[in-house]
Amino acid sequence: MLAKIRKLIVQVDETRIEMGRPVTPPTRRALAMAVIENPFAGRYEEKLDALIAIGEELGGLLGDKCVAALGIAPGEAQSYGKAAIVGEAGELEHAAAILHPKLGAPLRKAVENGAALVPSAKKRGGLGCAIDVPLGHKDAAFVRSHFDAMEARVSDAPRANEIVVCVVVTDSGRPLPRIGGLQAHEIKGEDGLR
Amino acid sequence: MIEILRVFTHVEDIHHEFGPVAATPLRRGAIGAVLTNPFAGRYVQDILPMMEALQPVGIDMAQQLRAAMDVPVERIESYGKGAIVGANGELEHGALWHVPGGYAMRELLGWKGDRNAYVAGKPGAAPTPAGQTQNALAIVPSTKKVGGPGATLDVPLTHINASYVRGHFDAIEVRVPGAPLPDEIVFFLVMSTGARVHSRVGGLKAEDISKWDGLR
DSSP states (O other): OOSOEEEEEEEEEEEEEETTEEEEEEEEEEEEEEEEEOTTTTSOOSOOHHHHHHHHHHHHHHHHHHHHHHTOOGGGOOEEEEEEEEOTTSOHHHHHHHHSSSSHHHHHHHHSOOOSOOOEEEEEOOTTOEEEEEEEESSBTTBGGGOEEEEEEOTTOOOTTEEEEEEEEESSOOSSOOSOSBOGGGOOOSSBOO | OOOEEEEEEEEEEEOOSSSSOOSSOEEEEEEEEEEEOTTTTSOOSOOHHHHHHTHHHHHHHHHHHHHHHTSOGGGOOEEEEEEEEOTTSOHHHHHTTHHHHHHHHHHHTTOOSOHHHHHTTOOOSOOOOSSOOOSOOSOOOEEEEEOOTTOOEEEEEEESSBTTBGGGOEEEEEOBTTBOOTTEEEEEEEEESSSOTTOOSOSBOGGGOOSOSBOO
């Protein structure tokens, strides 16, 4: 492993009833988080290749953890998202280096296909800082029923020299979607949008 | 009476806390079930029927947590439980969890006592065996509070066979984002595979348990 991992966390959130109505089948969202050491904490570094490589590694690791936690075949994944919280001694660009250049390809492999952009969020924060990981349908970004977010947080991270890296994979959209727009069964899934 | 709205599981592997990397990471898990509070918004004198109704919920949650942690029951070394009651409920509603939550985990881990005696508040004399005859002898530590959506709860963890094992004194922060709403309760169970990752403050060690009385 390139990443120095202090903690790995996997959560599954299953909603069975919403506003008094049964959700059938229940919606399920899995969140996998790695608390890693930031190799560039405390200094400006021009080249961020080490973090880019860590992002590639974590895209596969965290994506696989989510799919395993849901107990589904990779192709049954429906939406995804990613996020990072950088500790006080790091900069926002460190989160960007993990999330954007190379994390996506192995994540897409973990969920099969994944024509759509992986929505993302990043911030700097202290211990217990929460971040809302945005979610979108993995094959068509405009599927309105799958616009969602899942809150991610580690009570004792990130320390100043750490980064919390988050990946969310679901097998469903929101619990009771009814605001129209593009439906999942209508998509072509070729251009990543519709 | 029982309406489960959401189930939230959390499993974490702790490799180190800037000390030596553990050969086998410590695995800790929590499960939170969000239920409708049937007593919300008013004072109800007799709430014990819910304690009985929660028994199968506890058993399901204990099994589901063990499965999410993906370890055999023999590897579970410590446990705890808790509840967060939404704003329209009272702390006493959270206390309903003591019997169904605690004994579900103890039975899963090998306890052979009589749950019904405890339900009735008459556990009888504690056994004083010469050696270990069963598991999960220790009381399941707990905490509870009234809180809003996303409130956190620090659930204590102690050794399943002897409460005084110092290396296993721990706590795990749990919460379910968005819950409990005022008319809801979140019940939690937590389990762990061992001592704190860098435990080194002495005291009774698990391998030195000798009384088998649940304490030492």
